[in-house]
Amino acid sequence: MKLLLRLSYLGTNFCGYQVQGDKPTVQKALNDATRSLFSCDCDITGCSRTDSGVHANDFCVTVNKKGSNSLETSIDTERIPNALNVRLPEDISVKSAAFVDEDFHPRYDVEFKEYVYLVYNGRTRDPFLSGRAMHFPRELSENDVVRMNEGAAFLVGTHDFSAFMASGSKVESTVRTMKYARVEKNGNIIKITLAADGFLYNMVRIITGTLLDVGVGKTEPRGVGDILASHDRTLAGMTAPACGLYLNSVVYPEGK
Amino acid sequence: MKLLLRLSYLGTNFCGYQVQGDKPTVQKALNDATRSLFSCDCDITGCSRTDSGVHANDFCVTVNKKGSNSLETSIDTERIPNALNVRLPEDISVKSAAFVDEDFHPRYDVEFKEYVYLVYNGRTRDPFLSGRAMHFPRELSENDVVRMNEGAAFLVGTHDFSAFMASGSKVESTVRTMKYARVEKNGNIIKITLAADGFLYNMVRIITGTLLDVGVGKTEPRGVGDILASHDRTLAGMTAPACGLYLNSVVYPEGK
Numbered sequence: 001m002k003l004l005l006r007l008s009y010l011g012t013n014f015c016g017y018q019v020q021g022d023k024p025t026v027q028k029a030l031n032d033a034t035r036s037l038f039s040c041d042c043d044i045t046g047c048s049r050t051d052s053g054v055h056a057n058d059f060c061v062t063v064n065k066k067g068s069n070s071l072e073t074s075i076d077t078e079r080i081p082n083a084l085n086v087r088l089p090e091d092i093s094v095k096s097a098a099f100v101d102e103d104f105h106p107r108y109d110v111e112f113k114e115y116v117y118l119v120y121n122g123r124t125r126d127p128f129l130s131g132r133a134m135h136f137p138r139e140l141s142e143n144d145v146v147r148m149n150e151g152a153a154f155l156v157g158t159h160d161f162s163a164f165m166a167s168g169s170k171v172e173s174t175v176r177t178m179k180y181a182r183v184e185k186n187g188n189i190i191k192i193t194l195a196a197d198g199f200l201y202n203m204v205r206i207i208t209g210t211l212l213d214v215g216v217g218k219t220e221p222r223g224v225g226d227i228l229a230s231h232d233r234t235l236a237g238m239t240a241p242a243c244g245l246y247l248n249s250v251v252y253p254e255g256k
Numbered sequence: 257m258k259l260l261l262r263l264s265y266l267g268t269n270f271c272g273y274q275v276q277g278d279k280p281t282v283q284k285a286l287n288d289a290t291r292s293l294f295s296c297d298c299d300i301t302g303c304s305r306t307d308s309g310v311h312a313n314d315f316c317v318t319v320n321k322k323g324s325n326s327l328e329t330s331i332d333t334e335r336i337p338n339a340l341n342v343r344l345p346e347d348i349s350v351k352s353a354a355f356v357d358e359d360f361h362p363r364y365d366v367e368f369k370e371y372v373y374l375v376y377n378g379r380t381r382d383p384f385l386s387g388r389a390m391h392f393p394r395e396l397s398e399n400d401v402v403r404m405n406e407g408a409a410f411l412v413g414t415h416d417f418s419a420f421m422a423s424g425s426k427v428e429s430t431v432r433t434m435k436y437a438r439v440e441k442n443g444n445i446i447k448i449t450l451a452a453d454g455f456l457y458n459m460v461r462i463i464t465g466t467l468l469d470v471g472v473g474k475t476e477p478r479g480v481g482d483i484l485a486s487h488d489r490t491l492a493g494m495t496a497p498a499c500g501l502y503l504n505s506v507v508y509p510e511g512k
Contacts, residue, residue, distance in 0.1 A: 010383045055384075081380050090386040124337050127266045128311075128388075130346040 001099035003063040003071045003080070004106070005030075010091040011055040012131045012243070018049050026050075026059075026092060033087035034063050037080075038073055041066040047106040047250045048113065053131070053242035057116075058095075058249045060106045069102045100256075109256050112179055112197050116248040117208045117240060119190040126188070133189070134208075134244035140215045145185045148192075150221035151214040152181040154228055155194070155207065162231045164207050165200035166239065174200060174231075183211060193248070202239050209237030257355035259319040259327045259336070260362070261286075266347040267311040268387040268499070274305050282306075282315075282348060289343035290319050293336075294329055297322040303362040303506045304369065309387070309498035313372075314351075314505045316362045325358045356512075365512050368435055368453050372504040373464045373496060375446040382444070389445070390464075390500035396471045401441045404448075406477035407470040408437040410484055411450070411463065418487045420463050421456035422495065430456060430487075439467060449504070458495050465493030 015023040019031070027044050034042040047060040064071050075083060080097035088094070118133035120126050125135050140148075155161075155178045162174040179195040192208055210227060213219040219227075219237070227235045271279040275287070283300050290298040303316040320327050331339060336353035344350070374389035376382050381391050396404075411417075411434045418430040435451040448464055466483060469475040475483075475493070483491045 008383055010386070085381060090381070091383045093381045093383045095380050124351050125341060125346070125349045127264055127347045127349045130266070132384075 001070055002102055002104060003073075004098050004100045004104065005061050005063060005081075005084070005094050006096045007059050007061070007092060007094045008057050009055065009059065009093070010132075011050060011053050013089075013091055014052065016050055016052045016054070017046055017056075017059075024089075027061075029088055029092055030061060030063075030084075033084050036087045037075070037083055038063075038065070038071065042071065045106055047110060048247060050245075050247060051242050054245045054247070055132070056247040059247055060250050062100070062104065062106050064102075104256060106250075109252055110197070111251050111253045112195050113199065113247065113251070114193060114195040114249045115199065115204045116246045117192040117194075117204055118244045118246065119192070119208070119212070119240075120188060121185070121190050122188040131243045134240050136190070136212060138216060140185070140190065142185065144215040144217075145183055145190065147221050148183040148211045148215045151211055151219070151224035152183055152192075152207075154222070154225035155181045159228055160231055161200055161203060161228070163227050163233055163236050164203045164210070165233065166202040166206070167233045169201040171200060176200065176203075181207075204245055205240045205242070206233075206236050206238075208240040208244070211237070212240070213237040257326055258358055258360060259329075260354050260356045260360065261317050261319060261337075261340070261350050262352045263315050263317070263348060263350045264313050265311065265315065265349070266388075267306060267309050269345075269347055270308065272306055272308045272310070273302055273315075280345075283317075285344055285348055286317060286319075286340075289340050292343050293331070293339055294319075294321070294327065298327065301362055303366055304503060306501075306503060307498050310501045310503070311388070312503040315503055316506050318356070318360065318362050320358075360512060362506075365508055366453075367507045367509045368451050369455065369503065369507070370449060370451040370505045371455065371460045372502045373448040373450075373460055374500045374502065375448070375464070375468070375496075376444060377441070377446050378444040387499045390496050392446070392468060394472060396441065396446060398441065400471040400473075401439055401446065403477050404439040404467045404471045407467055407475070407480035408439055408448075408463075410478070410481035411437045415484055416487055417456055417459060417484070419483050419489055419492050420459045420466070421489065422458040422462070423489045425457040427456060432456065432459075437463075460501055461496045461498070462489070462492050462494075464496035464500070467493070468496070469493040 017026045019027045030044045045062045081094040084094045119136045120129045120133040158177040177197045181194050184191045273282045275283045286300045301318045337350040340350045375392045376385045376389040414433040433453045440447045
């Protein structure tokens, strides 16, 4: 059996998820903590890669002993989260641990992932949201948010999303299926929620930039559909900054 | 006329509000920013002092030219907040600016202040609340929160609060009037809200420790009244950590 961990992390002080030499990354912190707890070198396989400054409310990794396909330990499974947390920096928290079949793969087995992008829509900055939301000071009204939702609706379904992929990215297919895409405003916080079976590089951040163009009236809602159909990155909006992006949940098929 | 600023700040990286030589403090940051914007040395007078690591959602300061009792500037008042914010670190934000009478005093004129203490009541830590709430992993039920509120009710009114003051503090009177004291649980967050005409040193943090004792059943609700009447600090609970404390609002009498 492999160990499946669900964790959350504040990405601000990490150079992303994936190991990059000795730089502080989430994967490196997990390597160090699991080696200390289980007294062996472990392979940590993540559900995704997140960029520098990107956060996760729900991130899944599997842990197995290096050179093996399983992990053996006498530690009670329910004690593993806190036993790892005392070995991890404060900006990572293991929320739960469970043993899963050896053929489970945290990335390939994903049914869909939900990302949230947070925009702080206040005139003056909020120090509690520094590094945790994009500051967009131009006020967007309820009606602007309605139009953003009209634009977002064009993204739902199976499409070639190459207009919303960072230029220069290499990927076999740029077709993805978007389950839902919605925009909500609650006080000064605008929350953009997107769920899909997969995401292209910078896809959520480029969609956010494009929906903000709709919000301010630079792009009509139906323009989102036109941009999608064009497959042309240069027609979409700016790439919103990393700090507002959260991997919010990772869903596996039932029985996995 | 003096300038009145309302600001918020994340206290994590400050050695409290008040200037302490060259250490990073909120007052020092305001000294530097106002000197740069108004091209003169200014006196910054705050509504309160906050300790290292304590936050403010609403903090008031007045600004006047050093050696004078007023401030003259040709900058539009409504442009002052953002003009100061570009000169301040990201963990401080000036939310509003207004000119007030020269006899206004941001500390002596306070009618009442509201503090909030945040407790994160989850089994595993939340990386997004590190430095922003006290982690209390033992689960408190709705019923425990009801009892905490019963205990908090004993604090309302005019009392000698010396049992809830850090020992060794020097103050002329330990009598304060508590307007309201309530405990709410929302998901994993327990929020303790206290409003009074003044607070003794560490008062909110010691009351929080005492109410948590009520929550876990170590102290009966009526025990809060007994502790209050005893004037004995040793009978009250522990001093909850600074990181969960927020100066939430500062209210001045109408016409001030």
